[in-house]
Amino acid sequence: MKLNKILYFAGLCVLATGCNDLDTEPLGNIITSTQKSDVIKGDPAMIESSVSAIPSTGNLFGKILGTNQHMDFGYPAILAGLDSRTAEMVSDVTGYNWFSEQVEFSDYKPTSRLTRMIWGTMYNQILAANSVIATIDSETKDPLSMYYLAQGLAYRANSYFVLAQSYQFTYKGNETLPCVPLITDKNQNEVASNGAPRATVQEVYDQIDSDINEAIRLLEESGRISATARADKKFFNASNAHGLRARINLVKQNWAEAVKDAQYVIDNSKATPYSIAEVSKPSFWDAADHSWLLAVIVEESDRVVTIGICNWPSMMCSFSSNGYVAVGAWRRGSKKMV
Template sequence: MKRKYLYTLLAPVLMFFYGCEDSLNTAPEGDEITQGTKEEVYANDPAKAKASVNSIFAQFTQYAPNYTALGDVTRHNDFGYPSVMMFTDANGEDMVMEVIGYNWANSSLDFSDREFDSNEAQIVWNDMYSIIYNCNSVIGSIDEETEETPSQFYLAQGLAVRAFSYWNLAQLYQFNYKGNEAKPCVPIVTHLNANEVALAGAPRATVQEVYNLMLADINSAIALLSDAEEAEEPVVRDDKRYVSLAVAYGLRARINLTMHNYAEAAADAQSAIDASDATPGTMEDVGKPSFMSVNESNWMWGIIINETDGVVTSGIVNWISHLGSLNWGYCNYNGGRQISKKLFNTIPDTDIRKGWFLDENGESANLNAAQAAQMVEVGYRPYTHVKFAPYNNEVATTTNSNDVPLMRIEEMYLIKAEALAMSGGDGKGALETFVKSYRDPSYVCNASSPEGIQEEVYHQRRVELWGEGMNWFDIMRLNKGVDRRGAGFINASVIFNIPSNSDILLWRISEPEIEANPLIGHGDNNPAAPAPEPVADID
């Protein structure tokens, strides 16, 4: 059976390296084209390299990409990387939702997604490695020493997104970097070993090995993008689906922050700010439902969704269908998504972000009359978010073509503040300046110790990045548990207080991968943990 299914996820790699889709592997007369010739073709015709790069970003969001893997069944929570964002937000404590038939995040809400034969386990694994495989196709097709400016730019795309993908995987399948460097993480599959892996499988690499690859990739990407963007005839991205130099610095800032390399993270966050043309959303900008389009001034990087994309024409199999309050979709029928009322109550009334959520009376000063009427008509409960605008700001629209945020400039200011505090700098001053300028003119940071300022930044991140698929990574890197007491969860069955070292926090490698990969057996997987036990709620 193993030979039949052996590392079936490598099919995309083989298709790109050896199949007809790439159209660069055989000459018209049938002769084999060498890798060197392939690199020459890319150098002479950058459009071919661009097409391969575009396949990376196309992989970020697709309609039911795991249809076959899930038994020829369309799962309505299967739409690419935003599925990972939805699952991880549901795992935490800050996004409240009801266990109900129309909620496609139920398995993440009760942690049954941690069963290695769950649909979610396959979706997460398949989606992240599919992106990696497309990155490997691009990286393996361009000479790493290229001096062709367009080739430098396209090679950097593959390297940066591969680093981003492994950064995600490392924090899903193992505890935080610091102190766990020698523990098993995930298999490393690159353009150099893809063929070997397809034939013989790959073991779990250590956390250190995975982070070494991440850093090597993102360092190379930064160097390449610096050369490409500063060349005599510069090559820059066409739109925000691509990684710019600023985004690459931002990715390295994330990696260094996760590794607790605080001085480096602060420097990278500042470099990202300096290199970016993005500016933080003003209080006027974010004092109304927004976060809908990459064209907003504070977006650095995002998934661009077109009206003709399958996730949109499906109507409901898309990220904003499950998340949005002001558009039509699953949220109209499952009670929507609320902020933890415990977290909401820590937001000062002077903070513009308090209006991102309905208050205890079901009201928000950020809404116009039509938006407020929509919230009443659907019957949303208190604390439901109104952060994300509907497509084209059309209330109750059935065209769910919202772009998906992957990085905003505000995150860089928060990384800078935390990292400065933890490396001996003025993190408190940096945090106060940012929050006062853009969110709450009355803000004062009362913390004085580095750890206290770090905790305050964590609080600010929980509010600022709510719903953007980032909170789980903070939980893991800061060794937080998941305490849902007092958050307002509807169902007593999902009120948990999970300690930071609980095995249930780790995702398990999916069963098909275990069966297919001869170098990872059942004993190599993360431990099977019992479902969390519900605890008594508190007011």
């Protein structure tokens, strides 16, 4: 398992001129997890950068496979790879199509690029989520802390949901089969030392359910966060958290519960599908559009942009003049969808 660990670098006090007197700085420069929690209790906004780091793990170039693998551009690449395995999105097997292995179903092995992308990206996101969850008091009543804790829980739920569907048969009828290792804020230190066995499908979905249910409770009870309010669409609000739970309930065949969650989204999100007129011109690219509930936010300064051709437009957009689609890696919708 390739998990990138977050390291906190502390300054070393060596016998040299200018070293801080330990009597005046008794804790040195090392910040412990307990001290970090104490700081956040005093000012919950101090954890904002850690919360923002959770979704950013899905928008990094070269993080899992390395910079010579142009399909390594984060969570969007995972979605493109998974869609390429279906009959709904058709493309050619060519040297310019980085998802050719998925088109020809030749990637079902532990060392395949997409397998490593899914595993590494999702567990990196779980690592970032665990860091936030471990830092915030689970009993907090501070609205901002509740909102931040909900982000960690919701993203962890989504990550395990992706992993569970990728590495085992779907839920119903397969509850006792081995799925993926469960690494949470409670056992991550133990796992780092001794590893972790594969949990069953049921155990993984129990964790998913616990996380998303608690995230929804925190978002709905925090008081300052409505069903639509948030900093931007890379964060969860009550509406898209219900949307995620609707998808989970569909996989578990909890039909009535899925309908209730979906209805909540329809009634509260203010989101609506694109109209035919809207999609008659280039669309599906702006997170601010009314059709999107949750988005990967890409800034012009991000490496996935500055690299040029190692990104979503290069692989997916017919109107991109500088990328792999322009030289033959065309994407087409199946006629069966018409």
